[in-house]
Amino acid sequence: MEPTSGPSRGTLQLEYDDVPMTGNSVQNIPATESAAGSSSQMFAHASQFQINNSTFQAAHTIINNRTVNNVWEKEVVPSGYQERMSNINSQPRPPDFIGRKDHISLLENHFIKGKSSAAQHKQKVYLLWGLGGSGKTQTALEFAFQFHDQFTKIWMIHAASESLIQASFYDIAKQINWPQPTWQAGKRWLEDHKEEWLVIYDNADNPELNLGKFLPSCRHGNVIITSRNAALIQLTGPYGSNTELKDMDHADAVQLLLSYAGMSHNTVVEDQVMAGKIVQTLHCFPLALVQAGAYIQQQHCLYGYLERFNSQRAHIMSINMSQSFDDYTLSVYSTWNLSWNKLHNSAQEFLKICSCMHFENIPREIFRRVVQNIDKVDQEHPGPLVHQVISLLDKLFSNSKEWNDIEMDKIISELQKFSLINVLQHGKTYNIHPLVHQWVFDGVQHYIDVIAAFLAVSMQELNGEEMSFVLQVQEHCKLVNALDFNEVFIWEAFARVVVTEWKLCEGIGFWRGIGPVFQWNAGESVWEVGRYNDALELEEPLLKLSEQVLGMEHPDTLTRTQNLAVTYRNLGRYNDALELQEPLLKLSEQVLGKEHLYTLTRTQNLAVTYRNLGRYNDALELQEPLLKLSEQVLGKENPDTLTRTQNLAVTYANLGRYNDALELEKPLLKLSEQVLGKEHPNTLGYTQNLANTFTYLGQYKDALELQEPLLKLSEQVHWQRTSRYSGPNAELGSNIWISGEIQGCT
Known part of the structure; x- marks a missing residue:
């Protein structure tokens, strides 16, 4: 029966079942032993047929292609492909991974220990996100290397772009010997194999990339996904989790710096101290430490x-590394420039503005008020600076004369995608990493006079109920304290801040000249010059206002609580100090954590108050x-730590436990001489207290050996000795524990 349509009469039509072919079903089709010799047998019973060249071409195409979801796919090598690029063993591993133990533990709990019944048969996704250079890739790789025996296969997907993702999947297909591999085949292998495989999607930083479609x-x-983009949290699903990689612990940071400096095994105490100072300057940021260590080496x-860093910071932070354990040679600034160029x-303008302010607690309200006030300021005080502020607003918003929350949200959201900003207080304030802050500021220092005008515009039209806003902008105004402003509206606005601070805050004096010149810090705080009653008049209402405006848990409120408690104690009002310090310590542990530097300081200050009240056992606890x-x-x-060692020894002595005090004080003195030097006031204090402990134990010769040279040395450095035994309330020299524990208003 002839077909009514289709091929012409005499043409053989070949039909194929539309059945997808999987990796397990694909077989090579062997050639016949003698294709020519068997052709007569092959077509012995055929008549009126024709085979065109196109027929053989179609058959050849079918044999050499595979299908995915009923769509023919042909082997294509994706752009960016490198052999074994997805193989975890091809990824460089630093010889000594340092720190991030808490994050490794979180990953272990999530993937290995945390296999609850609900998540046991679910795909588990974990996002490691943070600023470029925070060590996300290294942490993910270290976890994979440490726990490789817990997974059947481990693959690395380079997720910077679609082409690299496809190249990585293509390599997976190659690694598993998939016949004529494609990137879809590599992805499908993961989907088909119900095993405990682990896939690391590394550097998924491009906010325009739809990563979700590439997840199995x-x-x-x-x-595991590593990214600067916190918005990828939405891909983790109900059984996923995430964590931000922030700065390293101080001790780990010192170890990392010395390791890359080639000094991890041959350091003395002085080296450790100097490394600690460098680490503090670099804010314990991993890539900055690696770069600094390589430079030092x-x-x-x-x-x-x-010294070099402080004088040539931008240059130092821009030097790319010539060698690296993990093939990453970009400097800190080069790394962040990759993000900057995508903004x-x-x-970009928003970051420039913020870089001229303090890096913490930048109020969103500043920007709203500038938009609100700029027209009136332009009418009353027209001039170049005001026009530059208007120009800034034009770069920020499509309509600089009308506040638009949606446009502001877009700016913040974009910066969050690169972890360049942190949002606090439900979107009311912003923080920027100190090094990011410095990086941006290094290129826009000429902006600072414009930002002074920007801040001044935000402080126009303030009424009595808006003094809380003045408190929020204090620290930002102080950063422009070295300028002489030739615009009346600027120094008037800044004077308003100083007057408010004088009445309500730290009591810093100010001077306003007859001319349009404003100087910020013309006097010392009353607390620093010992005028504690005057300080009290400022600190008590300030604390109440801070609690009302900022809340009990705000860091500034906690600081002001501590400052008031210290003032009470300096006035001998120990019970009043105690009423503040006990709840303060609990709150500080909850808000900041027990290991935070401020929490440690507040613990010591409470212990000192206990000791002032004679509650030595409470202090000891x-x-x-x-x-x-x-x-x-x-x-x-x-x-x-040295100060806290001595303070504990003081408490031991108060309890009559002189031998326990001696066990602390002898090594303490040696360490202080090495770290601080023999002429340092703290070292002199430690020397005197050790001598007094020897005296109380009847070891007069040992005491004399310390006291005779101490007297000569103290006269040379004009040291006023203050021993803990010299009076009823004296301790290791109040000068020591005050300078070590209280200064800095913590």
Whole structure:
């Protein structure tokens, strides 16, 4: 029967079942032993047929192609492909991974220990996100290397772009010997194999990339994503989790710096102290530490690094590394420039403005008020600076004369995608990493006079009920304290801040000249010059206002609570101090954590108050665990740890436990001489107290050996000795524990 349509009469039509072919079903089709010789047998019973060249071409195409979801796919090598690029063993691993133990533990709990019944048969996804250079890739790889035996396969997907993702999947297909591999085949292998495989999607930083479509569509397997984009949290699903990689612990940071400086095994105490100072300057940021360590190793300049950094910061932070354990040679600034170049102009301008303010607690309200006030300021005080402020607003918003929350949200959202900003207080304030803040500021220092005008515009039209806003902008105004402003509206606005601060805050004096010149910090605080009653008049209402405006848990409120407690104690009002310090410590532990530097300080200050009240056992209960924690967090050589060691010895002595005090004070003195030097006031104090302990134990010769040279040395450095035994309320020299624990208003 002839077909009514289709091929012409005499043409053989070949039909194929439309059945997808999987990797398990694909077989090579062997050639016939003698294709020519068997052709007569092959077509012996055929008549009126024709085979065109196109027929053989179609058959050849079918044999050499595969199908995915009923769509023919042909082997294509994706752009960016490198052999074994997805193989975890091809990824470089630093010989000594340092720190991030808490994050490794979180990953272990999520993927290995945390296999609850609900999530046991679900795909588990974990997002490691944070600023570029925070160590996301290294942390993910270290976890994979440590726990490789817990997974059947481990793959690395390079997720910077679609082409690299496809190239990585293509390599997976190659690695599993898939016949004529494609990137879809590599992805499908993961979906088809119900095993405990682990896939790391690394550097998924492009906010325009739809990463979700490249995740395996299945209910099994394990996925780690590393990205600067916190918005990828939405991909983790109900059984996923995430964590932000922030700055390293201080002790780990010192170890990392010295490791890359080639000094991890041959350091003395002085090296550790200097490394600690460098680490503090670099805010414990991993890539900055690696870069600094490499520079120190090349230039042999551990003790000269900070001087070079302070004088040529932008240059130092821009030097790419010539060698690296993990093939990552970009500098800190080069790394962040990759993010900067992807930002829209409005987001860049926002960062420039913020870089001229303090890096913490930048109020969103500043920007709203500038938009609200700019027209009136332009009418009353027209001039170049005001016009530059208007120009800034034009770069930020499509309509600079009308506030638009949606446009502001877009700017913040874009910066969050690169972890360049943190949002606090439900979107009311913003924080920027200190190094990011410096990086942007290094390129826009000429902006600072414009930002002074920007801040001044935000402070126009303030009424009595808006003094809380003045409190929010204090720290930002102080950063422009060195300028002489030739615009009346600027110095008037800044004078308003100073007057408010004088009445309500730290009591800093100010001077306003007859001319249009404003100077910020013409006097010392009353607290610093010992006028404690005057300080009290400022601090009591300030604390109440801070609690009302900022809330009980705000860091500034906690600081002002501590300052008031210190003032009470300096006035001998120990019970009043205690009423503040006990709840303050609990709140500080909840808000900041037990290991935070401010929490450690507040613990010590409460212990000192207990001691002032004669409650030595209560002081001891705080000081013994505090010293252990301080050694863990800061290290034994840290000056604060030295101070806390002496304070514990003081309490032992108060309890008559002189031998226990001696066990602390003898090594303390040696360490202080090494770290601080023999002429340092703290070292002199430690010497005097050790001598007094020898005296109380009847070891007069040992005491004399310390006291005779101490007297000569103290006369040379004009040291006013203040021993804990010299009066009824004296301790290791109040000068020591005050300078070590209280200054800085913590």
